[in-house]
Amino acid sequence: MQLRARLAGACAALLAATCAAAPVEDVPFVTTPDNVTLAMLTIAKVTPDDYVIDLGSGDGRIVITAAKRFGARGLGVEIVPELVERSRAAAAQMGVGSRAHFREQDLLKTDLSPANVITMYLLPDVNLQLRPRLLQLRPGTRVVSHDWDMGDWEPDKTVTLDVPDKPVGLEKKSKVHLWIVPARVEGLWCGVGKWKGKQLAVAQSYQKFRAELTEADGTRGFEGKVESNIMRSKAGVTITAESTSLKATYTSGKYSALRNATFARARGTNCK
Numbered sequence: 001m002q003l004r005a006r007l008a009g010a011c012a013a014l015l016a017a018t019c020a021a022a023p024v025e026d027v028p029f030v031t032t033p034d035n036v037t038l039a040m041l042t043i044a045k046v047t048p049d050d051y052v053i054d055l056g057s058g059d060g061r062i063v064i065t066a067a068k069r070f071g072a073r074g075l076g077v078e079i080v081p082e083l084v085e086r087s088r089a090a091a092a093q094m095g096v097g098s099r100a101h102f103r104e105q106d107l108l109k110t111d112l113s114p115a116n117v118i119t120m121y122l123l124p125d126v127n128l129q130l131r132p133r134l135l136q137l138r139p140g141t142r143v144v145s146h147d148w149d150m151g152d153w154e155p156d157k158t159v160t161l162d163v164p165d166k167p168v169g170l171e172k173k174s175k176v177h178l179w180i181v182p183a184r185v186e187g188l189w190c191g192v193g194k195w196k197g198k199q200l201a202v203a204q205s206y207q208k209f210r211a212e213l214t215e216a217d218g219t220r221g222f223e224g225k226v227e228s229n230i231m232r233s234k235a236g237v238t239i240t241a242e243s244t245s246l247k248a249t250y251t252s253g254k255y256s257a258l259r260n261a262t263f264a265r266a267r268g269t270n271c272k
């Protein structure tokens with residue numbers, strides 16, 4: 001009896017070790033058809049200066065196409081070892097082995113910071129898990145997703161394509177969504193130099209912002225869109241977000257006097 005109990009314990013431990021070592025796919029392997037791959041890389045305006053990371057790279061087609069057709073460099077991260085091997089072989093065969101790299105890695109643990117383009121064909125809940133990390137990327141980073149959106153982070157652009165050879169779904173169509181990571185401008189900003197005494201309180205929801213400008217004679221507000229690191233408002237103010245400051249780079253009408261006004265992030269809860 002004692003021996004049986006010990007054997008059962010040993011078997012359970014072995015099973016647990018095997019399970020822990022096996023790759024766990026958060027998304028099944030389904031390929032993005034070629035016309036959708038091209039649309040994803042085109043909507044992201046991929047150039048030879050770009051570094052593309054495909055999260056869950058399958059057979060490597062997106063990174064290989066980015067290298068072959070758009071001249072970019074890229075990395076595919078994939079949890080299934082055979083797919084990584086297959087991708088490396090395909091990249092070598094297509095003559096882009098030096099620019100298209102593949103790594104066996106969990107996409108949820110991948111450093112995304114080297115990318116200026118991220119591509120994904122995952123699932124809605126995985127997109128949502130990635131969303132906070134995508135929003136921390138450099139302003140201007142393009143994120144492209146095949147079919148699935150990002151919850152209440154609305155895409156900057158969506159196109160719908162006919163995909164007669166789509167391997168899944170009844171409707172033979174695909175959506176391609178593009179997001180451009182906005183600068184993080186939320187918070188209180190204090191005028192510096194000759195602008196001391198003015199303050200800008202900015203509320204932000206993804207690409208949308210509302211700013212309240214307070215000067216000696218009162219407060220007025222304007223709203224608009226954060227496009228990469230540029231805050232554009234139809235009210236006649238364009239503000240450029242630099243690494244540690246906001247600068248009014250274009251002003252007109254009632255905001256004319258604000259031209260070149262520079263604001264630094266408040267150190268505390270006010271500008272004193």
Ligand SMILES: C[S@@+](CC[C@H](N)C(=O)[O-])C[C@H]1O[C@@H](n2cnc3c(N)ncnc32)[C@H](O)[C@@H]1O
Binds near residue numbers: 030
């Ligand atoms: C729908 S397929 C997309 C493949 C490829 N990106 C394409 O568009 O053709 C998703 C891929 O993600 C991989 N995958 C799933 N979970 C993963 C994880 N946690 N880390 C890395 N890859 C994963 C799957 O093995 C599969 O190859």
